[in-house]
Amino acid sequence: MAPDIPMFSLFFASIFTSNILLANFLGMCSFIAISKDISSSNGLGMAVVVVLTFTASINWLVLNYVLIPLDLVYLRFIIFIIVIASVVQMLEMIIDRVSQTLYLNLGIFLPLITVNCAILGVSLFMEIRQYSFLQTAVFGLGSGLGWWLAIMALAAIRKKTEKSKVPAGLQGAGLTFITIGFMAMAFIGFTGLLQVQ
Amino acid sequence: MSDSAKQPGQILKQNMWTANPIFMQILGICSALAVTNLLSNTMIMTLGVVFVTGMSNLTVAIIKNLIPRKVRMVVQTLIIAFYVIIVDIVLRAYLPEISRNLGPYVGLIITNCIIMGRAEAFAQSNPPLLSLWDGITSGMGYMGVLLSIALVRELLGFGALFGFQVLPEGFEPWIIMVMPPSAFFLIGVITWGGKYLMHRQGEPVLEGE
Secondary structure, eight states: OOOOOOHHHHHHHHHTTTOTTTTTOTTHHHHHHHTTSHHHHHHHHHHHHHHHHHHHHHHHHHIIIIIHHHTOGGGHHHHHHHHHHHHHHHHHHHHHHHOHHHHHHHGGGHHHHHTOHHHHHHHHHHHHTTOOHHHHHHHHHHHHHHHHHHHHHHHHHHHHHTTSOOOGGGTTHHHHHHHHHHHHHHHHGGGGTOOOO | OOOOOOSHHHHHHIIIIITOTTTTTOOSOTTTSTTTTSHHHHHHHHHHHHHHHHHHHHHHHHHTTTSOGGGHHHHHHHHHHHHHHHHHHHHHHHOHHHHHHHGGGTGGGGGOHHHHHHHHHTGGGSOHHHHHHHHHHHHHHHHHHHHHHHHHHHHHHHSEETTEEOSOTTOOOOHHHHSHHHHHHHHHHHHHHHHHHHHHHTOOOOOOO
16 A cells, blocks of 8 residues: 655655655744744754654554544544644653753754644645555654755855845845745755655 | 734734735745645635634634633644534535645644634634634635735646636746745745835834744
8 A cells, every 4th residue: 555665765855855845835834933043943953853753653653553443534633733742742751851951952942843834744644645654754754854954054044144135025034935935946956866756 | 913903894904914924924834835836726725724714713712711721722723623624524525626636735724823823812812703703804814815826826837727728829838836936936025025015105014023
């Protein structure tokens, strides 16, 4: 049932050619708000990588071992959101116990992640494309890394454009969108390399 | 954002123009852009958003006194998810073609920040009917921007409107308009245009971020 895609291609496709942010537009809200600052971008990026990998895998297990056997697939939106919220909460507690420095760097970003569209998006894509468990984990990890890469790149670019003189109306959000457009073109340029949806 | 405007007319103007969720508040971009390559998809998607925003605002406003403050975010999310499931089931049953095109983006209405934002900022402190109106107009502000993006993308990308060929045979489709970057460019230009007009009218401009 699972599509026959080599793991390696899936991994690279989810980082570059079908970047969760630039090709599928997921996780834009926090992307635009946070990318003003490089170190916050880095923290949020790392948190997204961790949460995406975990939630995608757990949601796969829940979907295939609970929802499908019980014929409750129509409830998946609610269940996925609950799983995401509880995983985020648990990660926050674990990180708090294990390392205080990591908590200070990552902890404040975790609550933000529950409402990040990228997290729910990856779980929904995994359901629609019928990935296997391993494929889901790889896809989650790759998408997270892709998101991290994109937000770091944008934060660096915005630092440069901050001081440049642009028309008043274009300042801020307008310019950011156009910058993202150029970034998206660059990422899509990788498409010739891999043909994976 | 300020909620000083309590008149239906003022709410309409605020949500459609001066505090438009997309280009003034930069909310709900996530699920917005992916569906703008065809007008018919956009139309259905935004109608879904209008329905969910309106109904969840109404529900939150009705039961706001029953929800303990600490868990209100969770309750709001569940209310929103409830209406999104209705939209999803209706689309699957009556418009299976469009439901397939929209794919995961129907489910992503849940994490659309506009809906959560309106429930939190408006419905928490206003009577039910006014909240319903606020939800609907916010959804319409979102609809207006998305439909104009979709109009340009479908016209230039396919030479068509709502699937009907409108441009002559010899028209060379712009491949870029079918691809994701064009959505970013268009939304950037719309933001620019909107803010420019507002500066000229001397409206107080809310900072978008």
